[in-house]
Amino acid sequence: MTAQHPAIGLRVTATWRDGASGEPPSAGVLLPPAEPGGPLRLHLDDDTVITLAPAEWTITPVPATWPRCPIGRPLYRPGQIPHQLATEQGLRYRRHHLAAGQPPVATFKDTRGRRGNTTFPLYAVADAEPFAPRADHQITRVVQARTCSGCGARREHPYPLGLDGRSRYCTDCAAPAADAWWQAHRAADRALAAEWAHGVLGDPAALLVISTPTWPALLHATTPHGLTVASLALGESTTRQAPWQVDGQRLQVVDPVHAVPSVRALAGRRLIVWDTPLARVNRLMSDAGAADVRLSVAERDKFGPHLERWRAEPPPRHGTTYRRVWRWAAQQPPHDPFEQLAAMRDGLSEMAAHHAASDHEGAAR
Ligand SMILES: [Zn+2]
Secondary structure, eight states, rough: OOOTTTTSSSEEEEEESSSSGGOOOEEEEEEOOOOOSSOEEEEETSEEEEEEEEEEEEESSSSOOBBBHHHHHHHHOOOOOTEEEEEEEHHTTTTEOOTTTOOOOOEEEEOTTTSSSSEOOOOOOESEEEEOOOOOOHHHHHHHHHHHHTTTBBBBOOOOOOOTTSSSSOOOHHHHHHHHHHHHHHHHHHHHHHHHHHHHHTOTEEEEEEEEESSSSSEEOOOOTOOOEEEEEEEEEETSSEEEEEEEEEEEEHHHHHHHHHHHHTTEEEBBBSSSOOOOHHHHHHTTTTTOOOOOGGGGGHHHHHHHTTTOOOEETTTTTTTOOOOOOOOOOOSHHHHHHHHHHHOOOHHHHHHHHHHHHHOOO
């Protein structure tokens, strides 16, 4: 194998040795032979590639000296890479990939990286192979991504995705589209919340339940319309009075053992809570020897999440568009359990009224 020409990978001018012809020198990047032992090639600035028989051409690097990487290849820094050369990623941007065994001809030292300098091999673009042509459906997709779904504006690179995860919008259309998406989603969420509340109010098996983490443990259940079904203060020292009054009567603390029948009566009902499960009551029942008495709440029968969706505020804007992820404005339950119960009843009526209203609209059409 013969030594490589020292100017391979450099910008050079090549002058016809028999200079009498008056031909202007050709400028470009010197490339290695296409075949071992073959002639050098010059990738001209006008993008044609010519072969150079060394005996007939004088090859001069421009500028005369150029830095080299430790293994001797020409070293380019950001902003210096001639268009005849590219990194592997750069080739991909141009929809090319390396040919089998294609050798690097120079080195790129990226000094802009956050993690210090990184070097990449540079390859001759002329020797890389083009990707297979895009199929029709790929072209459609590429064009779609570069077209604003709102106004139809086009640009060279894809527009950012809208909140629906499918449409893409230009800067002008992004905010109105995000607003519309939000409103549509909010309307759908509110309709679901209204339907849920309407169902609860009409369900004879439904009970609103409040409980406390304090001692004694309160377990109070009413129908959605306010009729008390059970009101228990569960605790050991039954001589004490509970701190709550129900229907003008102070609650008496009862031993969980004596409360088993009352709790059992609730077990078959559809229980609605704000958001806390009734695990504490279940533990007390289990300790009282009634492990089969278990109060469970379906995930969809937690009032809090419905109220949050019902009262949701638009998410914060992020630049010209909304964040794709947001937090619902948290709806904290009132601290006092009976205020919490009242708030649940009010919330149910508020949501269900919306359902009733949409029923009327539907009937009027
Ligand atoms: Zn647009």
